[in-house]
Each structure stands twice: as C-alpha cells, then as structure tokens.
Amino acid sequence: MNDADNTPVSASQPLEERVNNRSQRPTSDAFKAFMASNWAPSPQQTPERDAVAGHAADRRRAISELFKGERLVLPAGPLKVRSNDCDYRFRPHSAFAHLTGLGLDHEPDAVLVLEPAGEGKGDDGGHHHATLYFRPLAGRDTEQFYADSRSGEFWIGTRPTLAEFKARLGLATADLSELELAITKNVGAPEIGGISVRLVRKVDENIDALVDTARYNTAKDPENLDLGVFDGLDEKLTEALSELRLLKDEWEVGQLKLAVAATVEGFTDVVKALPRALTHQRGERVVEGVFFARAREEGNELGYDTIAASGNNATVLHWTRNTGKVTAGELLLLDAGVEAESLYTADITRTLPANGTFSAIQRKVYEAVLDAADAGFAAAQPGAKFRDIHSAASAVLAERLAEWGLLPVSVEEAISPDGQQHRRWMPHGTSHHLGLDVHDCAQAKRELYLDGVLTPGMVFTIEPGLYFKNEDLGIPEEYRGIGVRIEDDVLMTPAGPVNLSAALPRKAGDVESWMAGIYQEAEGQQP
Template identity: 50%
Template sequence: MGGEQALTVEGDSQDLEDRVNNRTLRPVSGTFKEFMTEGWDSQEPEQQALESSSFTPARLQALGKRFPGERLVIPAGNLKTRNNDCDYAFRPDTTFAYYTGLGEDFEAGAVLVLNPVADASSEENQGATHTPTLYVHPRADQSTEDYYRSAQYGEYWVGPRPGLKELSAMTGIQTEDIAQLPDALAKDIGTEEGAVQLRVVRDADPQITQMVEDIRWENGCDDPDRNTEADGKLHEFAAEERMIKDSYEVAEMRKAVDATKLGFDRILERLPEAVDKPRAERMLESAFNSIARERGNDVGYGTIVASGSHAPVLHWMRNNGTVRNGELLLIDAGVEVNSLYTADITRTFPVGGKFSPLQRDIYETVLSAQQAAFEVAKPGVTYSDIHHTVMRVLAEALHNWGILPVSVEESLSPSGQQHRRWHACGCAHHLGLDVHDCAQARYESYQDAPIEAGMIFTIEPGLYFKENDLLVPPEFRGIGVRIEDDVLMTEHGPEWISAGIPKTVDDVEEWMAQRAAAAHQVRTEN
C-alpha cells in the first residue's frame, strides 16, 4: 500500500500527526507546491440521478411530519481507523443511507440536515415541514493543494469523487459546503417560544454529535437526559419507518438474494478441492466473498462458514477449520448490493454430498419448522407467532428423540423453555439495509406488532448440538443445522424471495452434485 496521510511541513518540533508520517520524505518547497497545482487536465465526474432519488422525498416527508419545527441531523459517519494510518472501507450510516439514497462509499463525513420551514412560508403553504440539505466536502480536485495533500479527499490519492454538484444531481437534495454546517445547525436554537430544537442520530458520528451537544449547551438546552431521549426518538422513528419497504427496496433485496445464490454456487464449486485442507473454511469464505465484491458492495455481515463441531457455534466467524467428509457444513452469508441492501441466507450441506440418516432427520425437522412458520406468517400475525410455531415443532422433535427432559407443554411454558438449550437465538428478524434491520424500534413495534405487507424478514430455525453437550446422545454431538430464507410479506401472504436457492434434502444433494460437476469440467478443460 503506497502513500501517506498527507504532505506536511517537517520541522524539529513535530506533533503526533506529523510523526505518523516520518516514514516518508515529503517535498515542501514552494516550487513543488506550485508545480503540483498546474498542468493537470480536468477530471469532471459525471453523475446522474440515482434510482433511489425518486423514493427518498416520501421518506423525508414522513420524517419531517413526525418532528415539525425541529432541526434533524443525520450524519453519514466518518472513516474508522483500522490500524495506524489505514482505515476500514467506509460504509455510510444506515439512517443516512435510507434518507439520502446514497450507498457504497460516496461521502465520508457528510451530514444530512432537515431544516424546519418558516411559519406561513410558501413551503409550509404547500404542505412541507422541512427542507433537506446535504453538507459535504467540496472536491479536492487538481485546482487545490488538497489534491495532493489530503489522503482522505485529495483526488490525487483517491481518484475523482463526487462533490457538491454531483451529489446534488445523484440525490436530488440541495448541497452545501461542510464548512457551513456549524452555523447552519446553530441558527435559531434556544429555549424560548418559537426557537428551534435539535435532534441527531447520536451513534453515527461522534464529532457531529459533540457539535450538536455543544450548540445545545451554548443555547440553554443543557439537560443531557432530555437530549439523549430526544435523539433516541429520532433513531427509533427512522428504524420503524424502514420496516415497510417500497418497490425500490424490494427490487434491491431481490438483487441481493440473486447475488447470494451465485455466492453459494461458487462455494459448492470449490468445496471438493477444499476437503481436508487446512483452513478450508476460509477457502470457502473467500469464494463467497469474491462474489460479494464482484456483484455488490461487499458482504452484508461477517460470513459464517462452520464445518463439523463449528456448525453449532451460532456466530462462528473465525472460519479457520478443516472441512471433512461426513460432516455438515453450515454457511450463513449474504451479499450487500451497491445500494447497501443485504440478503441473509443460511444453508447446511453434507460435505460428502449425501446426508446420513441422522443428519437427514435433523435437517428435515428444521425444514419442517421453517415451513410451519411460513404457513403461519400472514398479514396481521406477529414475530412472536412465528417464534412460537417454530419452537413447538422443535420441542416435539426433541421430545421424540428422547432428548427433552420434560413434556413438550412444560418446555413450551414460560417457566420451562428447556428446548431453548438447543435453539437459544431468535428465529426471525427484519431485513434490509442492515442484516438485523430496524433494531432501534420499540419492542411493541417489532415483536408484538402485526406483520404488514411490504415487510421483509427472515425465517431461520435451527438445532445446535454442541460437541460437549452431555445431555444429548453421542451421535448428536457436534451437529448444527440452520436453514434461513428471506420472506416478503404481500397483501395475499408471504413470498419466499429466496425460493431459487435449493433447500430440500434431495434438491440440496442435486445442487451440490451439479456444481461439483461444473467445477470439475472447468478444471478438466483448463
């Protein structure tokens, strides 16, 4: 990796930022500075309106109506240090992405502000409550010193990037220089009648949150508990608004699922050559993740590739194990497309291509639980209904195997729950821009709220028998099975968005054979 954070003046007295760059020799002469700002051709990035820009006005309008007269601050977030002077790849905050329609890594440090319209203004007369403004860093193009000095924004370092004009064209939102943000946020803030109050998505960007807090305190809004509660309500509302997807979001989710299917295809093509190899789980992880980068922005979450005794580990992401014939291979993965919508799919495969009788029995139990939950899922039911349906199927199977130490009804009672030893996690959740989307919503708006048309969620039952679990027969130990699919609720009932990804025993075995044969043919031809 080349380069440095910035070109800075060297001297005998250096601060910490300077010392970070001691590994390089930096020209600082006036001649060099002049030379670096001349003789460059213009690189104007051409940007057109994003498809999402047709959908964000309705989202912004709903947000503004919930908080009339208040200034709403939604940061994109900023780059996060991975180590020393290296940053993680930037992904904007989910709330920012939802209300601007910006995905990928377009604008670290940007801030969306919804300003309340003036009383009796033409905007108010037309029904508007707020006007949105996007505060962004101007382009550091070849006409500026930052072109070669700024490793974060300088286009010598990062290539042409959209600035104010381009981001306005992409989003349909007015843009302003980020330098104007402090004054814009502080305007008319106070405690008197008619003064403006501030709300901010607190967790997105600590620096912006601190700026908001400072402005509050300077203008008499100095109750920290009240401020935190107000900010929480903003985040909560934004999460609950994302529960029902518009047509654009549904289409993006379908793209994410289709790309995820290709990722699983690539895993199965590589599986035969990975068997018995050290760190084979990572070989398969890299196969999936390559599709995520080719077809989308990235993976939507850390890919789980869990073979054998790793499969019952719910969040196994170390992925450093060996894959062996006769074991089950649990893969939980999703592609995040460029708009940042992600799929969330889990499949469990028999490494040798065929399920053993016990593996088949456990697998088909989990599949039956998933199908029962799907059949229960209709408009008006709740996540709790889905959960209880899954739990009954699993508890009955555990009882039939002689594993459950009490009756099915006692285990299902609130005072029992013994079956949860083998399924301690949830079995359904909202899905969208986040893999566990809408997590800031109230309990009564999530678990106990009726499922409505337009919601997208997972159904993901499983059975997890740890290798050290002495309460199950030895042949069960070290077996983990999860089957997870993505569901769109329609007015007529649920739809498997991921119906094209095989999951019955026979279909999974056939899928594995087909992909292995296709990979073998390619290797033979080459």
C-alpha cells in the same frame, strides 16, 4: 500499500503526528507550482436523477410529519481507522443512507440536515427543507488535490460535486464548511423563539459535540444543565427512523432481490470450491474467501461477517473465525449475505453435507429444522404477529426433541414461558427484519417489532436451527457435533409470504442433487 506522503515534522512533534516521520513529500514552491500545472479540467456533466431519489424524498417527507418545527441532523459518519493511518472502507450510517439514497463510499463526514419550514412549506409539501452537507472535491490546482491522502483526488479518485449530487438526488447540497452554522443557528428553547435540535447520536463524535455545545450555550441555566435531558429527543428520532424502515418500498424490494440473487451465486461458488476446501488446512477460510469474492464482484461488500462453520463449529452461533477444517462426513453451515451497492443486504443460511450426502442422523436433524421453517412460513400470514413465526417454529422443534427423548419435560411444559428447555438447542430467535442492516429496524418499539402485525412490504428472515455441541453430555453421542440452520429471506405480500431465496434448494434430497449437479458440471469443464 502506498504510504500517505505528508510533510515531515520536527523531532519534538506530538506522538500522534509521528506517523508522518516516514514521509518525504517535497515542500518547495517549485514543486507545488509544478504539481498544480497541466492537469486536464474535471469533466463537466449533468447526471441523470437516481432511481432512488423519489423514494428517498418520500421517506424524508414521512419523517418531516413527525417532527414539525424541529431541526433534524443525520450524520453519515467519518472514516474509521483500521490500523494506524489505514482506514476501513467507508460505509455510511443506515439512517443517512435511507433518507438520502446514497450508498457506497463517497460521502464520509457528510451530514443531512432537515431544517424546519412553515407547515406545508417545505420540500414536497412537507415541513422541512433538506440539505446535504459534504466536502466537495478540491480543484486540481489546489494542494489538497495531491497532498491529502484521505480526500485528495490524486489519492482516492474523483468524487461527485455539489451540483452532481443535487442533480442525482433532487436534494439541495452545500459545502461542509457551512455545516456548523446550519446546525447551531437559533438553537434554544422554542418558548423563546429558539429551535429544538434532534440528532442521530453516536455516529460522528464531532457532530455530537457540536450539538451538545449548542444546547449548552443556549440553555437558560447552562451551569446546571444536564445534557442527558436531551436523550429522549435524540432517541425518539432514532426510533422513528428505524420504524420507517419496517415497510420496504418497491425500490428497496428490488435492491434486496439483487442482493439475494448475488448471494445465491455465492453459495453456488462455494459448492464448486468444496473439493479444494476439503483438502485445505483451513477449509472454512476457503469457503469464506470464495463467497467474499462474489460479494465484491457483484455488490459493495459482505452484509456481515460470513459464518463458514464445519462440524462442531456449526454449533457456535456466531462462528466467524472460520479457521477450521472442512471434513468429509461433517456438515458445513454457511450463513452469508451479499450487500448490494445500495447497501441492502441478503441473509441466507444453508447447511450442506461436506461430501455431498447427508448421513441418516444428519438428515433426521436437518428435516426437523426444515419442518420448523415450513411451520414458520405457514404462520407468516398478513395480520399475524411477528412473534407467531417463532412460536410456530419452536413448537415443531420441541416436538422433535421430545420424540427423540432429549427433552426432560413434556412439549407443553417446554414451550411454556416457565419452561423453554428446548431453547438449549435452539437459543436464538427465528426471525428478524432485513434491509439496510442485516438486523434491520432494531431500534423500533417492541409493539411494532416482536408484537407488530405482519404487513405487506415487510422483509424478514425465517431461520430455525438445532445445535448439538460435542461437549453436551445431556444428549446421545450420535447427535454431538451436528449444527443445522436453514434461513430464507421473506417478503410479505397481501397473498402471504414470498421466499426471495427459493432459488437455493431447501429439502435434503434437493440439496444433494443440487450439489451433485454442480460437481458434475465442474468435472465436465475440466480439460
């Protein structure tokens, strides 16, 4: 990787600046003049309006209804350091992405501000005017163009201009240098003519500090002000933004379908690579790498760290080290999802026999989990409660565990609130909402999530599992080291649930046939 080439500083410079000691960028006026000359002008074009723009405007309008007369501040977040002076790829905060429609990596430090207007006098008949504040690209005649390794075009490529974002998003834009005044002006108690500010916190420390300072400076009694009194204001905004995502619009569903389709291709790629994984010391890494390649080719990134777990590792719920072998005769649990460029992610799990064929005991456990998943689908009907999916799936698993003599109590006692013994082998929930975050809408109120009513437009997973660890001495040896999860992405419609990931086989026999077909196709393509 190329070094960021910044000006050397003196031997007495602060420790945090010493990363620059390796650099040798010229500082002469002659160099600066030469670097600023003979560049072609940046292309000028008026881009088309993004397909998401109208949907994002509707979302801003919905939030505007909830917070009339208040200033709302939604940061995208800054770049995050991975190591020393190297940053992670940028991903904006999901609330910012939802209300702007912006994905990818081109708006670090940006902030969306919804400024209160008179009732009904804001954007689209709402009560706020929205403005996107971000750092526009420096001109090619500026020093920043070639000297700023984080934002200079010479280093990171072009970025949209204020005018381009305005045209694409149908959203007012402004230079980031104007943000401080936009956030802090007129802040104060409404009873004395001030404006209340609500902020999505813990996204950008600088914005948190800016808002807190404004609140402190305009308080009636700043010396005795406890900034914690504002926590409820900010939490309510975060909660509302999360609940807004419980129902997906048509554009969002389309993006989720794209993410699912790419994920299905990624699973196919993995099956093609299994023969190589079986011969590699870290076969799980082979699986992980193959899927990651598909995610980068077809989408923005992984939606979350891939779980590629073989054998006993499949009983570790969040196994993301992926350092183990893939061994013939064992099961491979692959939990993975492609994140589309819009930042909507899939989340699919399949459990595959590494050699292409389930053993008798593996098939028995697999089919029990599949029966539980099917029970979850049957329970997932419009008007039912979200928690009903988990109850239906858990009841099936408890019944199978009892049939196998593994439960120490009756099924009725196990599934009662005072029992739950079956959860030793199924410790997680059966469903979660899915969208911009793999665990979407996580800040929603309980009564709208677990106790919420299943409504057309919701997208969620159904993912029961059974996990029998090698070290579990409470079960017969034949079960040990078997971990099975089957997870699908589900769209609720007026007619019932639609399995968005149905292209990946679920039945044990279909999984075996699918894998065999891929192997045969691969062999036929060999010279």
